Amino acid sequence: MKEYVLLLFLGLCSAKHFIGPSHFTLKHMMLQDMEDENDDDNSLFPTRRPILQQVPFDIFPVCPFGCQCYMRVVHCSDLGLTSIPNNIPSDTRMIDLQNNKIKEVKENDLKGLTSLYALALNNNKIFKIHPKAFQSTKKLRRLYLSHNQLTEIPANLPKSLAELRIHDNKVKKVQKEAFQGMKALHVLEMSANPLDNDGIEPGSFEGVTVYHIRIAEAKLTSVPKGLPSSLLELHLDDNKITAVELEDFIRYKDLQRLGLGNNKIKDVENGSFSSIPNVREIHLENNKLKKVPSGLPDLKYLQVVFLHSNNIAKVGVNDFCPTGGSTKKTLYSGISLFNNPVKYWEVQPATFRCILGRNSVQLGNY
C-alpha cells in the first residue's frame, strides 16, 4: 500500500510535466474535487484487497451468477441481464452492468449500496429510472448512462456526482432542477441527444461547477447561454449553430478550450472572444466562415486555432498576431487554414510572426 501511495505521488509529480501548464489548472481542481477526502481508494478499480471472510462452507462471497466480484468491484457486463441483480454485496464500490438488456432501474435496485462510487449502466435499454433509485447511493461519483433510451436527465441523481455521461439517449430536455445541489459535478457528457436550445431550462446549472461539458451531435442552433460559469472546456461540435454572438461567452470567462467544429457558423461577431481572455484552443473547422474571426491577436494565451474547411477568401496580416506594444504570452503551436478559398501565396509571411515554428501553420493543400 505504501508503495502505491508513493507511486501515486510520483505519478502526480511527473504528470505536471506532461500535461503542461494549461491543463494543470483543470487537473488540479479535478484532483481536489474528485477524490473523497477521507477515502484514499476512489479509483474505479480499487487497490486494496478485501479481508478474507472465514466462512467455512461458503467459499465464495455472495456474487450474482456469471458476474465477477473482487475487491468491491462487481463486474456483470455482457450477460444479457434484463434487470439489475438483487444480490450485489452491500460494500460494493463499483458495478459494471454495461452491455446488457436492462430496461429499468427500479426503486430498490441500488438499495443499501452506500459505498457505491461508480456505476456503469451504458449500453442497455433503460427508459425509466425510479425517482428514488439513488436514495442509498450517497457516495456515487461516476454515473455512466450512455447508449440508453432516457428522454430526460433522471430526477434526484446523487448530489455527490462528479461525472455524468448520458451520451446517445433521447434526452430532449434538461429540467431546471436536474443538477440541483450537485456541487461537485465536473464532467458532463450529454452529446448525441435530440436537445435544442429551448430544451435547456434557464437556471438548470445554477450553483453547479462543471469544468467540462460536451453537447455535441445535438440540435443546438446557438451557443447555450445558461451553462455554468465555471466552464474550462466547452464542446459543441456537430450542431447547427449558425453564428457566434457578442454575448455568447460572457458567462464563461475561464474557458480554455472551445470546440465549435462541424457547425454552420457564418459569422463570429466582433468582440465575441474578448470575454474569454484565457482561451488556449479554438476549433472552428468545417463551418461557413468568410473571414478569420476578429479579436484573435488579443488572446494572449491562444495556441491552437482550427479554421480549415471554411469559406475564408482572405487572410489579413494582422488577423492572428498582435501589433505594436501588446505581446503574446504563448506562441501559436497550431493554426490550420487549408481547404479554404484563400491561396497560400496571397497570405503574407508576416501574418504568422508569432508562431512557435514553421510547422505550426498548415495553409494549403500541398
Add this chain to the structure above:
Amino acid sequence: MKVAVFFLLLLPVCWAKPFHQKGLFEFMLEDEGSADLPPTDSPDIYLPGAVCPFRCQCHLRVVQCSDLGLEKVPRDLPSDTTLLDLQNNKITEIKEGDFKNLKDLHALILVNNKISKISPAAFAPLKKLERLYLSKNNLKELPENMPKSLQELRAHENEITKLRKVVFNGLNSMIVVELGTNPLKSSGLENGAFQGMKKLSYIRISDTNITSIPRGLPPSLTELHLDGNKITKIDSESLAGLVNLAKLGLSFNSISAVDNGSLATIPHLKELHLDNNELVKVPGGLAEHKYIQVVYLHNNKIASVGPSDFCPPGYNTKKASYSGVSLFSNPVQYWEIQPSTFRCVYERSVIQLGNYK
C-alpha cells in the same frame, strides 16, 4: 483433517483473489486527429508535448476519449497514462505505434469500435497491461503477443471463429477470459487452448455455436460459463481435474445426458445451472456431492424425481444445505415428488417446484 479441508477450501479463494492491480478506472480522451490523414480531414500540425487530446478528459492519469467518433487512436497520449478509454468510437485498426510510450498503462478499453485488425506488435510496449477490453468489434481472431501481465481479457461480440493455443500460451497472470457471442464452433477450438494460463479462474464462452465442453481446461478454474451454446451432453472427461470449480453455467443448451460420475470430478461445485436443456432426469451424483447448494433444472424434460436424487440416504452427510433448487416447467408433477426428497434443504422456500413461485 478439518484443517486440511479448510485449506483446501481456501485454495480456490487464493487463486480467485487475483485482482491486485494498481489500476485506476476513469475515462476518456481524443485528438482532433493529427498526422496520417489527408489534409482535408485534419491538420498535420505538431503539437508540442503530450497534452490531453482535444475533447478528451485527462485526469488522475486516466485518459477518457469515449463517444467521440474517432477513427484512430489519438497520438501523443500522456506517457504516464494508466487507463485509456476509447470505447464507442469508429476505430478500424490498431497500428503498431498506437500505444508506444504507454508503459504504465493498466487498462485499455476499446469496446464498441470497428476494429478488424490489430498489428502483432501493437501491444508490445504495454508491459503493465492488466485489462484489455475488446468487446463489440469485428475481430476474427484474438491478437497474438498479448502482454504477459494481462489479467482480464474481454472479447465479447466479435467475429471470432478460432481459438488457438499459441494466443493464450504463457499468459500466466490471466484470471478472466470472456469470449461470449462469437461465431465460434467446437472445431475452431484448439484442444487445450486455455491450458497455458496457469492462474485462469473464470471463463465465459456463451452464445456461440460450440457443441461440447472445451477439453483441457486449466485446473485453476473456479467458474465456467457456457450458457446459450449447442452442447448436447456433459462428459466426465472434459470436467476431469477441475477440482476448484465452484460455478458451472450450462443453461440454454441442448443437454440431454450427464455422464455418471461427472459431478464427482468437480468436488467443490457450489452452483450448477442446467435450466433450459433437454434433461430427462435429475443428474446423478447430487446426493453424494458435499458442497452443492444451487441446482437449476427448470425448463427441462424431467418426468420423475426420486427420493434419493438430491439428498443422501439417512443421516445428512452434506456439508452445505441447498439454498436453491428449481424444477418448475418440467413434465414431473409436484404432487408426485415425495416430501422427503428435499430432507437436506435449508428451508422449504428455496425449492421451486411447480409453475407457481
